[in-house]
Amino acid sequence: MRELNKTAPALKDHPAQAASAAGAAPSGGTSTFYTRREIRFILAFALLGTLFDGAELNLIGFPLAYISDSLHVSTIALITVATVQGFASILGGFVFGTLGDTLGRRRTFAISVLAFGVAATLGGLATNYEIFLLTRVLAGIGMGGLFGLSFSMFTECWQTKKRGTMGGIIQSMYFVGEILTAGLIYLFLSTLGHDLGWRAGYIAIGLISLVIGAASLKLLPESKQWLAYQEHRRNGTLPPELHRSKVPVIDIFRPRFAYGTVLFMILSTAMFLTTNSVGAYLSTYLLKTQQLPLDTASLIVLLGYVSTIITYSTTGFISDRIRRKYAFTAACVFGTVGFVWFLSLLTSGHAHITGAFWTAPAFWALMMCAGGAGGFGVLGVWMSEFFPTRIRSTGSSASYYVGRGLGAGVFPLFALTLAGTVPFALALGIIGPVAGVLFSVLTPDRTGRTIADLE
Numbered sequence: 001m002r003e004l005n006k007t008a009p010a011l012k013d014h015p016a017q018a019a020s021a022a023g024a025a026p027s028g029g030t031s032t033f034y035t036r037r038e039i040r041f042i043l044a045f046a047l048l049g050t051l052f053d054g055a056e057l058n059l060i061g062f063p064l065a066y067i068s069d070s071l072h073v074s075t076i077a078l079i080t081v082a083t084v085q086g087f088a089s090i091l092g093g094f095v096f097g098t099l100g101d102t103l104g105r106r107r108t109f110a111i112s113v114l115a116f117g118v119a120a121t122l123g124g125l126a127t128n129y130e131i132f133l134l135t136r137v138l139a140g141i142g143m144g145g146l147f148g149l150s151f152s153m154f155t156e157c158w159q160t161k162k163r164g165t166m167g168g169i170i171q172s173m174y175f176v177g178e179i180l181t182a183g184l185i186y187l188f189l190s191t192l193g194h195d196l197g198w199r200a201g202y203i204a205i206g207l208i209s210l211v212i213g214a215a216s217l218k219l220l221p222e223s224k225q226w227l228a229y230q231e232h233r234r235n236g237t238l239p240p241e242l243h244r245s246k247v248p249v250i251d252i253f254r255p256r257f258a259y260g261t262v263l264f265m266i267l268s269t270a271m272f273l274t275t276n277s278v279g280a281y282l283s284t285y286l287l288k289t290q291q292l293p294l295d296t297a298s299l300i301v302l303l304g305y306v307s308t309i310i311t312y313s314t315t316g317f318i319s320d321r322i323r324r325k326y327a328f329t330a331a332c333v334f335g336t337v338g339f340v341w342f343l344s345l346l347t348s349g350h351a352h353i354t355g356a357f358w359t360a361p362a363f364w365a366l367m368m369c370a371g372g373a374g375g376f377g378v379l380g381v382w383m384s385e386f387f388p389t390r391i392r393s394t395g396s397s398a399s400y401y402v403g404r405g406l407g408a409g410v411f412p413l414f415a416l417t418l419a420g421t422v423p424f425a426l427a428l429g430i431i432g433p434v435a436g437v438l439f440s441v442l443t444p445d446r447t448g449r450t451i452a453d454l455e
Helices: 015-021 036-061 064-071 075-102 105-125 129-143 146-157 160-192 194-219 224-235 248-252 255-289 294-322 324-348 361-371 376-386 389-419 422-440
Strands: none
Touching (some): 036 064, 036 075, 036 146, 075 129, 075 248, 146 224, 160 194, 160 294, 248 389
8 A cells, every 4th residue: 555656747846846756755854655554544534534424414314204303393494404504514615625724634634523523412412493403504514524634635645546446435435324324313213212213313423423533633644745735834945836825715716726626516516416316306206106115115225325336436446547537427427328217217107116126127227327426436536636735625625515515405405396296306317417427528637646745
């Protein structure tokens, strides 16, 4: 897993950059070389960060009916909570992304996880709707830093030739987190009843998060590239063009990066729109439209998660061989075919799924739709390679969580109104992979580049 970075041609103009890119200590003495132990800890916390990002998203959706009963509010009110939480994550993306570039990856990661842990724990203790809403806003802000921080730390330490493959595996943990949340809350609902059950689930996930957040303060290594950059800033050895603003958000919209920033926001929105069209409507479609029993519908939803996990990992693997943008485009083409297939079955009246679901074409079309968000498997690494060390956390977090707010927060509110029925609202997710195909070819790509402190 070790890699001694080689000096990139673009860095030859600056001796300090060349020294840093080779893994040696720059003028101030900070080395950018990672030990095996440091890489293992960074990978572990990147996996956990993405897992809890997925776990957080399922905390409202899975026990929604039971939370509604406990707090004496409508399901619409809780859907509003999910939307507000989505917008809060946009704020968190900018806030924690900025802190990751100014305060450091390690401390910001810990603050982000601890904030979510506190929010989840207090959410389980909430006695009314207003308090619950506030805890979800805090959770949304707290989780706003995890994606950008996880992929920034990982990209800065991992070998270039296999960066996409492992990045796809890291992103797959998102759905492992969703499965974990569903399983844990189901366990407590089954043993403690509906009111205590969802509350115990929230508290358990919150306490686990607090332990992981505290552990990261001690065990998670700080980015060597970030430390070296900070040392250059203190020593006054930065080339003028590599100075960072006090507010890095300004930098990601400067002419050199604005084009990529906007396109990554579009691609992120497209992927969230894809995955949330399936996530928001698949269960209802199977239970209400197809009249399937709960266990069969739950199994199909689980298989949809598995399909997405497979495409995440596959897209990441492919991106190491044919470049990030082309792997992303291929995943979007796959998803577009699935949505077109499902839409054609709907319009022709052949979208039937029975207990023997594996024999139904609609089932396989839906599995392709679920896998249509496979572009997520490469998006984190792709963005992290585009942005330089000084603004990597800000650029990655802002791009990802703007997409999450729009694709996962805004779109579900209007999809059903636009489509008219649940099946067609699900099929409306075709907008995501089609947009992904169109915009991915325009997005800049720096596949497999060496990461240095001065870029």
